Amino acid sequence: ARKCILSGLWKNELGSNMTISAVNTDGGFTGLYHTAVTATDKHIRVSPLKGSQKPTNQRKQLTFGFTVSWTFSNSMTVFVGQCFMDDKGKETLKTMWLLREEVSSPGDDWKATRVGTNIFTRIK
Ligand SMILES: O=C1N[C@H]2[C@H](CS[C@H]2CCCCC(=O)c2ccc3ccc4cccc5ccc2c3c45)N1
Secondary structure (H helix, E strand, C coil), rough: CCCCCCCCEECCCCCCCCECCCCCCCEEEEEECCCCCCCCCCCCEEEEEEEEEECCCCCCEEEEEEEEECCCCCCEEEEEEEECCCCCCCEEEEEEEEEEEECHHHHHHHCCCCEEEEEEEECC
């Protein structure tokens, strides 16, 4: 059966897109993330991502995680999820994410993390 491959171009339901480079032998990958939305009034630029996946030789519907370090800021998002493939070979990445924004004091730590879900599909 065909297996999910993370490398390539993906988009999510927010209109964001990401490019994932080739996955290396230990499951590591890098890429670029272009978010369509932001919780800050700063101008958001394309940001680097780094992640890893379970080696595909063991899984058709692999699990993965990656981190986006938002350019020119001290905020970060981690995504974790799984690739699902339908019987036509169409891949879907179902993910959950945590967005950590920088806050000025420990007293504000309680409000520093947002959580959500994203579904990614391939851009042909
Ligand atoms: O495709 C998707 N897009 C959204 C979801 C999960 S990630 C999220 C986009 C996050 C963009 C970075 C951001 O908002 C951001 C960037 C820089 C910031 C600098 C300083 C901040 C200070 C206070 C609050 C912030 C909130 C978000 C921030 C930043 C700050 N999926």
